[in-house]
Amino acid sequence: MSTSLSAEYALVKWLKAGVGYAWIYNHKVKSDTWDHRHRYFLFLQGKYKLGRMDVSLRERFQSTFYDEDVSGFEYGHKSYLRSRLQVAYDIPANKTEPYASAEMYYSLNKTGGNEVNAMRYTLGVEFPVSGKLDLDTYLRLDQERNVKNPISLFVAGVNFKLDL
Secondary structure, three states: OEEEEEEEEEEEOOEEEEEEEEEEEEEEOOOOEEEEEEEEEEEEEEEEEEOOEEEEEEEEEEEEEEEOOOOOOOEEEEEEEEEEEEEEEOOOOOOOEEEEEEEEEEEOOOOOOOOEEEEEEEEEEEEEOOOOEEEEEEEEEEEEOOOOOOOEEEEEEEEEEEOO
């Protein structure tokens, strides 16, 4: 579960930059415990239109801080470069927009060397609810990489997006 706040700015018609913060209440599957995390991120996203399709590439730096020992004062952090390629289709005479994406998580501060830690594959549909509110529903496959016993998770999600 998470809550985030972000802002973005169009640098030119096809390129935007953004910054944001997220508070995350994270469930650790292996130990069945929960913890609080704080994340900040910066990104650049380019978009190119091919007929009715939009192809976008987003490069996002993120750093997440979390309590390694809930009873202590030590905090750990992980930093990633997340690269996402997404293709969305504009259906004629319809406001829904289906999309598919693949995203790679590349660790930037892993002891022993940086590497791809996870892959994320998403199929979704975004549609407007009102003038400034969009609803994004999706199915996602999250896969760990380069670990001894990798976990794959299937996730169904809903995001509400409000443009101010």
